[in-house]
Amino acid sequence: MKSVVTTVVTSADAAGRMPSASDLESVQGSIQRASARLEAAEKLSAGFDAVVKEAGDACFSKYPYLKQAGEAGDNQGKVDKCYRDIGHYMRLINYCLVVGGTGPLDEWGIAGAREVYRTLNIPTAPYVAAFAQARDRGCSPRDMSPQALAEYNSLLSYVIESLS
Amino acid sequence: MLDAFSRAAVSADAKTACIGSGEIAALKQYIAKANTRLDAVNAITSNANCIVSDAVAGMICENTGLIQAGGNCYPNRRMAACLRDGEIILRYIAYALLAGDPSVLDDRCLNGLKETYIALGVPLTSQARAVAIMKTSTLAHINETNTEAQVAESNSMLQQRYNKMATVKGDCSMVSAEAASYFDRVISALS
Numbered sequence: 001m002k003s004v005v006t007t008v009v010t011s012a013d014a015a016g017r018m019p020s021a022s023d024l025e026s027v028q029g030s031i032q033r034a035s036a037r038l039e040a041a042e043k044l045s046a047g048f049d050a051v052v053k054e055a056g057d058a059c060f061s062k063y064p065y066l067k068q069a070g071e072a073g074d075n076q077g078k079v080d081k082c083y084r085d086i087g088h089y090m091r092l093i094n095y096c097l098v099v100g101g102t103g104p105l106d107e108w109g110i111a112g113a114r115e116v117y118r119t120l121n122i123p124t125a126p127y128v129a130a131f132a133q134a135r136d137r138g139c140s141p142r143d144m145s146p147q148a149l150a151e152y153n154s155l156l157s158y159v160i161e162s163l164s
Numbered sequence: 165m166l167d168a169f170s171r172a173a174v175s176a177d178a179k180t181a182c183i184g185s186g187e188i189a190a191l192k193q194y195i196a197k198a199n200t201r202l203d204a205v206n207a208i209t210s211n212a213n214c215i216v217s218d219a220v221a222g223m224i225c226e227n228t229g230l231i232q233a234g235g236n237c238y239p240n241r242r243m244a245a246c247l248r249d250g251e252i253i254l255r256y257i258a259y260a261l262l263a264g265d266p267s268v269l270d271d272r273c274l275n276g277l278k279e280t281y282i283a284l285g286v287p288l289t290s291q292a293r294a295v296a297i298m299k300t301s302t303l304a305h306i307n308e309t310n311t312e313a314q315v316a317e318s319n320s321m322l323q324q325r326y327n328k329m330a331t332v333k334g335d336c337s338m339v340s341a342e343a344a345s346y347f348d349r350v351i352s353a354l355s
Binding site: 001003005006008009010012013016017018019020021023024027028031034035038041042044045046048088091094095098099100103104108 | 165166167169170172173174176177180181182183184185187188191192195198199202205206208209212255258259262263264268272
C-alpha cells in the first residue's frame, strides 16, 4: 500500500541501508499534515450517509435520462448500485485521507474501473457529476477546517480525473 | 507492505466500513508520538554498528566454541556473515518501527529465515541470543539508559566511544515496548 512511510522504506530497502536522516524528514513532513487529513477522514465518516445521498441525488438530477427504460438506472436495483458505488469511492477517499496517499483509491477503486464501466455499459459522467457536487458542497468552517477540506477536495478531484 | 495507517485501511476494507473515530483516535496517538518514534529510529540507525557488533561479541563471549576451529563463526568469512545478518535484522526492525507495523519485517526478513538458517547449519539458539542482546542494547539506546559502567574510569578512549543522543527526555515507554515486540517477533520466528 503506497504511502509516504512505505515509499521511504521501499527505497531504503532497495539500497540496503538504514532509514537516513532525509527519510525521517519526509516521514515527519507527512505527519505534520496528518492531523488535517485525519480530521477530514473523521468528519467524512461521521457524515458519510448524507454525503453519499447528496452526491447520488446530484447525478440523477443532472442526468434524469438515466432513469428512462433501457438506461443505466432504469430500475431501483440499478439506482441503489449507483449510490453503493459512490459510497465505495467515498469510503476509499476516507482510507486515502488516513493513509496520506492515493494507494487505496488506486488499488481498490481506480484499477480496472474504466474497463468494468465500459463492459457494463455504464456512463462515467454521472459519477463525475456526483463527485463534483460533493466537491462543491464542502464548506470550510461549517464542515471541516480549511486544510482538511483542501485534502478532501484534492482526493475528490483525483477520483474525478480518473473517471473523466 | 503496510504502515500503521494503511493497516487501518486494510482492516476497515475487510469490513467495508469507513475508518471511524475509534481507529482514528489510535492513529492520532501515532502522530502525537511521531517525534519520539523518529528519535527512536534515529537512535537505532546511529548506533547500528555498535548494537550489532556488541551483540555478536556478547554471543561469542557466552559461547566461545563459535570462534574455535569448526565453530560457526570460525573463519572471518563466517563471522562477517554473522555480523551482516545481525545488521540486516536490525535494519528491518528499524523499518518496522518507522512504519509502526511489523508487516515489512515479516514479509521481507522473517519469512523463511528459520528454514534458511537450518539449511545453512546456523545454530538458531546463538542467533536468537544475539537478537536478544540487540534488543537490550537497542532499548537502552532508545530510552537513553545506556551506561558506561563496563568502561574503566581511566580508559578515556573507550569513554569517547560511548554515544548518547542529546534528545529531550520524554516518555518513550510506548515506542520502546513496540521495538521490544519486534525483537521478540524475530526471536520467536527463530525458535
